[in-house]
Amino acid sequence: MVQHSFAMQRRRFLQLGLGAALVMAVVGGAVVWLRPGLQAGRIAPAVRSALTRLSEAILDRSLPADASARASAVAAQIDRLDTFIAGLPAATRDELSQLLGLLVAPPGRRLLVGLSTDWPQATVEEVRDALQDMRLSSLSLRQQAYHALRDLTNGTYFSEPQAWAGIGYPGPVDL
Structure with missing residues (x-):
């Protein structure tokens, strides 16, 4: 019994x-x-603070040390992301819009990212720790989201010749 x-x-x-x-x-x-992450194919205003914090955490050591130059580099990064995203195929933008919408919604931020602090108040260390937890998560959805965010951020940042010197890349070889 x-x-x-x-x-x-x-x-x-x-x-x-x-x-x-x-x-x-x-x-x-x-x-x-x-509350989609993209509006008319562009980054929604609510998403900008999340992408700013994510960019600061992902690119931390690649960004300028000077606070003013760092803020300027991150703002330019968000603009590059916006331009890149606008050029993606509609189906890809739709999927990305869903991911970004989840990132800014408090339940998504907590459950998908593992971040309890709102994006504007989150520190670089908190976001970096949350990203590391996503990367090592046993849930493939969290890992996929991590890789998508990291690849988008790194791809758009290092597409600019100004970022190459920081990683020691001399640029393409003339043929």
């Missing part, structure tokens, strides 16, 4: 967990639908 009671409790716990996951999925989907 005791085992039967435990089985019923475990079954009820699993049902509650499944129900909570379903509710979170619906709420998360509704948030992204109501």
Whole structure:
């Protein structure tokens, strides 16, 4: 009789967990639908602070040490990201819009990124730690999101010749 009671409790716990996951999925989907990460193919204003913090954390050692030059480099990076994203195929922009929408929604920021602090108040260290947790996560969705964010950030930043000197790249060889 005791085992039967435990089985019923475990079954009820699993049902509650499944129900909570379903509710979170619906709420998360509704948030992204109501607040997409891209508007008319461009970065939504709410997403800019998230991408700023992500860029600061991902590019930390590659950015200028001077605070003013660093802020200017990050602002230029966000503009490059915006231009790059606008040139992506519509289907890719739609997927990216969903990811970015999740990043700025508090439940998505907490569950996908693992960051409890709002983007504007998050420190570089907090974001770097959250990114490291995403990279090492056992959930492939979190790892995929990490790689997408890192690749977008690095690809657009290092596409600029001004960034090459910082990594010792002399530029393309003339043929």
